[in-house]
Amino acid sequence: MNKGKxxxxxxxxxxxxxxxxxVKFKRVKxxxxxxxxxILIKKSENSQILKKTHKKRKFxxxxxxxEYEKKLQKQENExxxxxxxxxxxxxxxxxxxxxxxxxxxxxINPKSKEILQxxxxxxxxxxxxxxNNKENMEKLFLVKPYVCYGYLKKYNCYNLxxxxxxxxxxxxxxxxxxxxxxxxxFGNEGINSFPLFCEYIFECKNNAxxxxxxxxxxxxxxxxxxxxxxxxxxxxxxxxxxMKDEINDVLEKII
Numbered sequence: 001m002n003k004g005k006x007x008x009x010x011x012x013x014x015x016x017x018x019x020x021x022x023v024k025f026k027r028v029k030x031x032x033x034x035x036x037x038x039i040l041i042k043k044s045e046n047s048q049i050l051k052k053t054h055k056k057r058k059f060x061x062x063x064x065x066x067e068y069e070k071k072l073q074k075q076e077n078e079x080x081x082x083x084x085x086x087x088x089x090x091x092x093x094x095x096x097x098x099x100x101x102x103x104x105x106x107x108i109n110p111k112s113k114e115i116l117q118x119x120x121x122x123x124x125x126x127x128x129x130x131x132n133n134k135e136n137m138e139k140l141f142l143v144k145p146y147v148c149y150g151y152l153k154k155y156n157c158y159n160l161x162x163x164x165x166x167x168x169x170x171x172x173x174x175x176x177x178x179x180x181x182x183x184x185x186f187g188n189e190g191i192n193s194f195p196l197f198c199e200y201i202f203e204c205k206n207n208a209x210x211x212x213x214x215x216x217x218x219x220x221x222x223x224x225x226x227x228x229x230x231x232x233x234x235x236x237x238x239x240x241x242x243m244k245d246e247i248n249d250v251l252e253k254i255i
Contacts, residue, residue, distance in 0.1 A: 068108070073143075075109035082142050091137045095204045097157055099148035099247055100140060101127035101221065105238040107146045115143045120218050127219040129157075129201060131209040140242070148239040150247025156255075157202040163196075163255055166217040173217055185215060221254050 083239040102121040107113050113122070119139055120128050130136045132151070138182035140149050152160075167185060174181055176194065183192040189207055191197050201208055235250060237243065243250070 040083040072107045096132040097202050098130045098132050099152045115139050125221040125224040129212045131204040144241040150243040156248050158198045158253045164219045
């Protein structure tokens with residue numbers, strides 16, 4: 001009899017515990033905070049970025065790990081050297097429209113990667129336009145092992161915009177195929193046609209640097225990733241660092 005009572009007690013306790021847990025779960029589920037959705041979305045986005053940035057790299061062999069560490073150390077030393085050289089570096093005071101493109105060299109140094117991200121040059125063979133102000137030129141100098149850049153000639157600037165221009169319109173990416181989108185996005189700057197837009201960008205007028213960074217989608221030359229589709233021997237020099245006017249020779253071959 002005692003055993004039967006004990007068993008019944010144990011069963012009742014289990015049922016009681018289950019009920020408590022069930023009630024507790026339902027109660028938590030019903031709780032909603034104001035603005036919780038926004039906070040959670042922002043948090044998840046940030047955590048994803050952090051995961052991408054700080055994710056520990058896994059290696060299949062000890063040799064690969066050692067080679068990676070050696071490469072990272074080399075790139076970190078290179079970055080420190082460039083930062084020291086930057087103190088004595090003088091940049092052209094004359095205004096120029098700069099074309100910069102990410103080359104095929106892998107960047108694993110976090111500080112260099114951060115600058116490439118700021119310049120919208122994370123992806124291989126994506127290109128951007130910039131004004132040669134001090135801030136932009138210093139950033140390009142610090143990541144010059146991973147990019148090529150130089151001053152655009154008027155013809156090449158216009159040709160690039162005519163053939164490769166995509167613009168950001170709020171959350172949409174649109175091919176620039178008429179004057180309407182130009183007037184819609186930049187009418188407040190007095191730009192209402194494609195020719196005026198090209199002139200504004202090439203001459204680096206007023207708000208040109210902001211337009212280049214916020215509205216112009218990086219130019220896509222990803223076909224260069226496949227060496228079978230393009231003969232790199234056409235270039236006189238490697239696609240590394242400041243090429244000044246020679247960047248125009250590169251553009252003429254790849255546009």
